[in-house]
Amino acid sequence: MPVGEGGALPAWLTGPAPAVSPELLTGALADTGNRGAAGTITNIPVAGRRPRSVVAVGTGAGTVPELRRYVAICVRRAQTLAEHGATRLVLPLDGAAGPAGAEEVRAAVEAAVLAGYRFHGSSARAPRRLAEVAVVVGTPGMTRAAAAGEVTARAVAWARDLVNTPPNVADPEWLAEQVRTRLGSLPHVSVTVLGPAELRAGGFGGVLAVGGGSASPPRVVVATYRPPSAGPAHPVLVGKGITFDTGGISIKTNAGLRHMHTDMAGAAAVLAAVDAAARLELPVAVTAVVPAAENALSGAAYRPADVVRHVGGRTTEVRTTDAEGRLVLADALAYARLELGATALVDVATLTGAMKQALGTRTAGLYATTDGLAEALATAAAVVGEPLWRLPLDEQYRDLLDSSVADANNSPGNPGGTTAALFLRFFAGELPWAHLDIAGPARAGSDDGETVKGGTGFGTRTLLRWLEAGAPGEAGPMGAER
Numbered sequence: 505m506p507v508g509e510g511g512a513l514p515a516w517l518t519g520p521a522p523a524v525s526p527e528l529l530t531g532a533l534a535d536t537g538n539r540g541a542a543g544t545i546t547n548i549p550v551a552g553r554r555p556r557s558v559v560a561v562g563t564g565a566g567t568v569p570e571l572r573r574y575v576a577i578c579v580r581r582a583q584t585l586a587e588h589g590a591t592r593l594v595l596p597l598d599g600a601a602g603p604a605g606a607e608e609v610r611a612a613v614e615a616a617v618l619a620g621y622r623f624h625g626s627s628a629r630a631p632r633r634l635a636e637v638a639v640v641v642g643t644p645g646m647t648r649a650a651a652a653g654e655v656t657a658r659a660v661a662w663a664r665d666l667v668n669t670p671p672n673v674a675d676p677e678w679l680a681e682q683v684r685t686r687l688g689s690l691p692h693v694s695v696t697v698l699g700p701a702e703l704r705a706g707g708f709g710g711v712l713a714v715g716g717g718s719a720s721p722p723r724v725v726v727a728t729y730r731p732p733s734a735g736p737a738h739p740v741l742v743g744k745g746i747t748f749d750t751g752g753i754s755i756k757t758n759a760g761l762r763h764m765h766t767d768m769a770g771a772a773a774v775l776a777a778v779d780a781a782a783r784l785e786l787p788v789a790v791t792a793v794v795p796a797a798e799n800a801l802s803g804a805a806y807r808p809a810d811v812v813r814h815v816g817g818r819t820t821e822v823r824t825t826d827a828e829g830r831l832v833l834a835d836a837l838a839y840a841r842l843e844l845g846a847t848a849l850v851d852v853a854t855l856t857g858a859m860k861q862a863l864g865t866r867t868a869g870l871y872a873t874t875d876g877l878a879e880a881l882a883t884a885a886a887v888v889g890e891p892l893w894r895l896p897l898d899e900q901y902r903d904l905l906d907s908s909v910a911d912a913n914n915s916p917g918n919p920g921g922t923t924a925a926l927f928l929r930f931f932a933g934e935l936p937w938a939h940l941d942i943a944g945p946a947r948a949g950s951d952d953g954e955t956v957k958g959g960t961g962f963g964t965r966t967l968l969r970w971l972e973a974g975a976p977g978e979a980g981p982m983g984a985e986r
Contacts, residue, residue, distance in 0.1 A: 505529070506561060506562075506574060506596060506598075508562075508565070509539070509540045509564055509565050510540055511534070511539050513530070514596065515598075528550075529558070532560070533546055533560060538562060540563065541564055542562050542563060542569075543561070543576075543577050543953075545560070545562075547560075561574055562574065566608075568607060568611045568887075571604075571608050571611055571612055571615075572611050572614070572615040572889060572954055573953050575595060575612045575619065576616075576618075576953045576954050577619075577953075578593065578595055579593065579595075579615070579616050579619040580620075583620055583634060590634065591635040591636065592634065592636045592638065593638070594638045595637060595638065595640065596641075597612055597639060597640065597641045604646075606646060606649035607887075609639065609641055609643075609650050610652050612639055612653070613649075613650050613654050613657065614654075614657040614660075614954070615954050616637045616657075617653075617657035617661065618660060618661065618955075618961075619953065619954050620637070621956050623664065623668040623956075623958055625669065652784060656780055656965060658780075659776040659777070659779045659968070660776060660964045661961070662686065662772075662779065662961075663772035663776035663964050664772075664958065664959045664960065664961045666771070666772040666776075666959070667766055667768065667769050667772050667958070668765075671747060671748040671764070671765040671798075674747050674748075675720035675747050675748075676715065676721065676722050676723040679723070679725065679745060679796050680723045680725050683695055683725050684697070686779060687782070690782045690783065691731075692729055692730055692782065693729045693778075694730075698725075702724075703724060707814070707816070709815075710814050710831035710832050710834050710835040711797055711832045711836075713822070713831060714806065714825075714832050715798060715799075716804050717799070717800040718799070718800035720798050722795070722798075722832075723797075724796065724839070725771075725775075725793070726844075727778050727792045727794075728790070729778050729789065731787060734788055735788070737788065737789065737848070737974070737975055738791065738844070738845055739788070739791075739846065739850065740790070740791045740840040740846035740848070741777060741850050741967060742774065742792075742794075742836045742840060742850070743768075743772070743794050744767065744769075744770040744771060744833055744852070744853035744854060744855065745770070745797070746767035746829060746832070747767070747768050748765050748767065748798050749799045750799055750800055750801050751799065751801075751826035752799050752800065752801055752805050752828065754808065754824040766854060766946055766959060769942060769946035769947070769959060769962070769963075770942060770946075770963070772959070772961065772964075773852045773942070774793075774794065775794060777790075777963075777967035777968050777971065778791070780964070780968045781968060781971050784968075790971055790975070793840050795832035795836045799826075805825065808823055808824060809822065809823075810822040812831060814838055815842065816842055816931070818838070818911050818912075819910040819911045820907075820913065820914050821907040822913075823915035824914065829853050829855045830924055830927050833851055833855075833928055834927070834928065834931045836851075837849055837928060837931035838931045848935060848936040848937070848975060849932050849937040849938070850937070850939075850967065850970075852940045852963045853940070853941060854941075854942055854946045855941045856920045856924050856941055856943055857943060858918065859921040859941040859943045859944060862895075862921060863893055863944055864944055865944040865945060867892065867944060868885075868891070868940050868941060868945055869893060869921050870894045870941075871897055871925040871929075871938065871939040872897075872939070873897070873929065873937045876936070877936045877938050878977075880970055880977045881966060882894065884973065888965035888969055889954075889965075890963065890966045897922070897925055897929060898919075898922055898926075904923055905926060912927055914927065924941070925939050936977050940966075946959065946963075947959055
């Protein structure tokens with residue numbers, strides 16, 4: 505039962521022969537101090553009826569973020585009853601703020617699927633789950649919005665699955681096979697996987713160096729969706745795909761190693777965005793490029809003081825093998841620019857601990873070379889509830905990248921997020937380029953709202969909404985002329 509600001513009840517509750525007395529609800533809300541703030545809960549026993557209680561959940565003012573929280577709370581509460589035989593949740597969206605529109609319906613469906621997400625993996629016994637969540641609205645014609653919400657949420661759930669799969673399973677070839685299986689059969693989608701021989705021929709020195717110490721050779725996965733209706737624009741999404749990061753010779757501490765299978769969260773996000781774009785049949789061409797490697801420690805591992813030559817010929821002095829993400833992203837960005845005909849570049853990566861320290865675990869850092877691209881991505885992120893914070897590509901730190909033996913070094917020092925972005929910018933050339941550092945929000949330590957403990961799929965929905973708007977970014981905000 506949705507409860508609006510000030511404890512307001514939905515209009516449909518006061519119709520003829522209401523299922524629950526409005527006076528009973530109003531009194532119970534007053535007694536418990538529930539004034540309708542988003543996510544607040546009041547249990548109201550109903551004598552002699554089945555079900556035996558009504559759960560009143562606050563929707564606040566009915567904004568989309570508040571609606572997401574309302575739905576997530578309802579789904580979580582209902583899931584606790586699934587173990588006792590509950591199979592179906594009926595979820596009314598129309599509340600005191602009025603009927604739900606298309607954006608509200610889409611957000612509600614996304615929240616319902618994602619709040620109920622659980623990674624089962626190799627668990628012998630999967631918990632009982634709700635078989636159905638029925639979203640009820642009074643506004644006709646919401647089927648398309650609901651379908652878009654489900655496609656989006658299923659793509660995010662796939663990204664979460666990729667991140668949550670244990671690293672003894674999820675190596676570069678496994679990741680490539682997941683892409684072939686899920687995307688390869690979709691209309692207008694092509695999947696190409698570059699193995700070690702193709703990477704050597706193509707000059708992918710960064711990917712080969714980072715992946716050289718592992719028994720699981722690196723791959724570069726290229727997934728392109730190009731419908732007949734697509735125009736000349738061709739944004740390319742690049743995702744860091746380090747399937748496990750030991751740090752290499754610059755090895756991490758044991759505590760730092762524990763969740764390093766999350767280091768391919770950027771790859772998961774860009775692949776899921778292409779997956780959803782294809783399933784929604786968006787009229788835009790888009791490619792995901794994923795440099796996938798395992799940064800391992802062995803006699804074949806690359807070393808501090810090595811010099812790596814990237815796609816296009818630019819060189820990097822390795823000062824630490826634990827700054828490996830920028831080495832593989834450099835190859836992928838240059839490849840997208842030089843070989844794929846990209847018109848704009850966006851990379852997504854769990855790149856720096858500095859970003860997590862600066863922005864915490866819920867906000868990603870955003871760097872961009874054009875104001876239009878930065879504004880477009882930030883607007884898309886705000887719509888879907890994935891907050892970004894723009895940071896400056898400050899030229900005063902450019903000299904920290906200098907090297908006496910290469911074009912740049914891979915560990916320029918603090919401010920770590922900014923110097924990493926400055927390193928990557930060269931490989932984008934003159935193309936509009938944005939860098940999303942998702943080191944904080946890529947993984948959640950606990951359940952909260954739509955977020956479930958583990959990989960979050962952060963970035964997928966931002967990229968998708970940006971693509972739905974036509975991937976703007978060269979001149980102005982979303983909707984402006986390119």
